[in-house]
Amino acid sequence: MSAGEQGRMYTANIVDTVVFRSLGKHPNPHLDRLKNAVEEAQTEIWVPDLIYEELADHGPDGTVTNPYLDHGIEEGWIRVVSPPQPDDGIGNADKGHIAARAWQEANHILDSHSKYPTTNNRRDGSLVALAVHLFAENKRIRVITHTADELLAKALTIIPSEFGYHEVVSRYYHPPRSAKQTFPTVDSLTWDR
Amino acid sequence: MSYDTDHVQNAGGTPERITGIHAFTDLVDNAALAGLYTTIRSKGTASGPELVDGADVSKKTVYDYLRTLASAGLITDIGEENGATTYAAEDFELTLTVRDVTVSITPALVAVLSHREEHPVIDRVLEEHGLLTFALAHDLVMDHNEGNVTIRQIGDLTGLSSGMSYDLVDAIYTIRDFAETASSPETFTPANVDSDQHDVDVTEE
Numbered sequence: 001m002s003a004g005e006q007g008r009m010y011t012a013n014i015v016d017t018v019v020f021r022s023l024g025k026h027p028n029p030h031l032d033r034l035k036n037a038v039e040e041a042q043t044e045i046w047v048p049d050l051i052y053e054e055l056a057d058h059g060p061d062g063t064v065t066n067p068y069l070d071h072g073i074e075e076g077w078i079r080v081v082s083p084p085q086p087d088d089g090i091g092n093a094d095k096g097h098i099a100a101r102a103w104q105e106a107n108h109i110l111d112s113h114s115k116y117p118t119t120n121n122r123r124d125g126s127l128v129a130l131a132v133h134l135f136a137e138n139k140r141i142r143v144i145t146h147t148a149d150e151l152l153a154k155a156l157t158i159i160p161s162e163f164g165y166h167e168v169v170s171r172y173y174h175p176p177r178s179a180k181q182t183f184p185t186v187d188s189l190t191w192d193r
Numbered sequence: 194m195s196y197d198t199d200h201v202q203n204a205g206g207t208p209e210r211i212t213g214i215h216a217f218t219d220l221v222d223n224a225a226l227a228g229l230y231t232t233i234r235s236k237g238t239a240s241g242p243e244l245v246d247g248a249d250v251s252k253k254t255v256y257d258y259l260r261t262l263a264s265a266g267l268i269t270d271i272g273e274e275n276g277a278t279t280y281a282a283e284d285f286e287l288t289l290t291v292r293d294v295t296v297s298i299t300p301a302l303v304a305v306l307s308h309r310e311e312h313p314v315i316d317r318v319l320e321e322h323g324l325l326t327f328a329l330a331h332d333l334v335m336d337h338n339e340g341n342v343t344i345r346q347i348g349d350l351t352g353l354s355s356g357m358s359y360d361l362v363d364a365i366y367t368i369r370d371f372a373e374t375a376s377s378p379e380t381f382t383p384a385n386v387d388s389d390q391h392d393v394d395v396t397e398e
Contacts, residue, residue, distance in 0.1 A: 018344055021359045054355050114346065115336055121345035146378070150340030153379075154386050161383035171378035175366040176344070176359070178377035188378065 009140050011191045013038075014046045014130055014156075015183075016147035017054050017123070022179040025067035034184035038077045041189040045072065046134065048126035049082040083129035087122075102132035102159050109155050124152050128159050135165040142167040142191050146183055148176035216265035217287045220303045221324060225250045227307035229258050233268055234282035234300055242277050296325045305331060305368050312364035314357060326351050330358075334365040 023030040038045060047069060056066045072078030086100040086107075106125035111117040131143045145156040145168070153172035160168045171188055173179040182188055196203050220227045225248070232247065233239045241259060245252045259280065262268040268280040287298040309315040318327045333347045342350075348358040365371075 017355065018359055018362075021356065022363075110343070114343075115341040116346055116350060119342075119346045119349045121343065121349055124343055124345055149337070149343035149345075152343050153381050157381045157383050157386050166383050168383065170381040172381060173378045175363075175371050175377070177363050177366065182378055 009142060009191075010138065011041070011043045011142045011144060011189070012046050012134050013043050013189050014048075014127055014134075014143060014145045015051075016127055016145075016149070016152070017051050018148040018176050019146050019173065019179045019183050020055055020068040022148075022173070022177050023068070023184065024180075026071040030180055030184055031071070035072065035075070035077060037184050037186045037189055041186045043189050045078045046130060047078060047080050048123070048130045049080055050123045050126045052080045054123055081130055081133065083126060083133040085122075085126075085129075098136045098163060099129045099133035102163055103129035105159050105162065106155050109159065110151060113151055113154075124149070124155075127152065128155055131156060131160050131168060132163055132165065135160060135163070135167075144168075144189065144191065145170045146173065146179070146188070147171075148173045148179060150174070211266055213261060213265035216261050216267060217285070217298065219261070220267075221298060221306060221319075224307050224309045225254070226258050226261070227303045229255065230262055230267055230282060231300070231304040231307045233262075233280050234304075238271060238279050238281050240274055240277040240279045294325060296328045298324075298328070302328060302331060305365060308364070308368045312360075312368070314360040314364050318353065318357065318361055322352065326353070330361055331365060334362050337362060338366070338371050 023034065034045075052066060052069060053064075055068045056064050058064055066073075069078050069080070073080060083099040083103065084097040086104040103122075103125045106128035107120055107122070110120040110124055114120060127145060127147065131145060134141055134143055143160070143165075145153070147153050147156065147170070150172055153170040156170040157168055160166070169191070171183075173183065216226075220230060229244060229248065232244060236243075241256060244259070245255045248255050250258075259268065263270060263280070266283060267285060268282050271279055271281045273279065282300070284300060289296050289298075306315065309319075315327070318330060330347060330351045330353060333342055333350060336342045337344060337347060344358055344362055345355070347353065347362065348355055351358070353361065
């Protein structure tokens with residue numbers, strides 16, 4: 001987060017699984033475009049650890065590799081974070097961890113607006129928690145999120161606002177495959193575009 | 194005459210004769226047969242030569258399939274045009290209930306199944322999870338298009354893996370041309386999403 005630390009407004013881009021799936025595994029030209037766009041937009045891609053796990057391959061010997069993310073992580077333009085979970089047994093939400101409370105709120109909103117309320121997947125909520133976590137940890141930051149689920153895209157704008165963080169926009173890719181062309185661009189990764 | 198018995202309901206007239214039940218199940222297993230039925234249904238009417246021209250199977254196979262579909266009542270001979278027999282497709286719904294679980298095979302489902310060779314994920318879902326799961330996943334993709342579920346929920350509800358759920362969503366969106374002309378991405382902001390109603394004014398990129 002070097003830009004933010006230097007006093008300039010930093011823009012973080014939080015990206016959901018489906019967007020990486022539409023781009024495909026490394027190496028491919030779509031990931032090359034993404035890397036170039038990230039560099040030009042002076043941003044970074046942020047991913048919750050649960051999303052990393054969701055995209056990972058688990059080898060028989062216990063090794064975990066991620067054909068979508070590892071290359072970008074090694075090069076430093078993709079960052080994986082573990083926002084505090086609300087249900088980890090130590091009462092993060094009750095202790096006032098704002099990201100954990102945001103995660104709880106995400107579960108509630110996704111449940112209440114879904115056609116199948118009991119099936120909300122905690123990975124959906126982890127994206128919301130990460131957004132709020134980044135706001136809580138950094139003063140000069142804006143967040144752009146990228147997903148292919150309408151419900152989640154709306155939750156990603158509503159919930160940070162409820163916690164007082166309004167510098168957030170959510171890009172919703174519909175149909176999901178449209179992300180292949182429109183996500184790895186400077187426009188999609190940049191605020192005010 | 195109207196019937197309303199345990200096994201037969203009709204709104205009037207003589208019930209049509211239903212034979213060749215295997216043709217209904219063949220629509221699930223045979224992409225070429227499903228494609229022929231779907232082509233006739235999407236065109237409204239089609240003649241034998243027209244169908245032969247657009248088919249990936251031989252002329253003989255096309256006419257064999259037309260006989261199969263006609264004998265099952267899935268298509269109807271509506272007369273001749275330029276000396277060729279012309280057909281119209283009939284709507285149908287085949288409902289199977291086993292152990293309190295009901296699955297319906299409809300023309301919409303058959304239309305998707307007819308693309309199984311272009312989208313291998315359809316066969317993978319059918320082979321590894323069965324028709325019921327495929328039909329459920331298909332309907333949930335419709336819900337996803339309406340914004341009512343997330344892709345992860347499709348995986349949770351069907352038992353499909355994350356990767357298979359995404360591949361199936363992508364295949365069905367492609368087959369059905371969902372939102373093909375819409376601008377994407379749509380951008381939501383705190384100002385244009387109503388947190389109570391989830392109504393939103395969309396800013397297109």
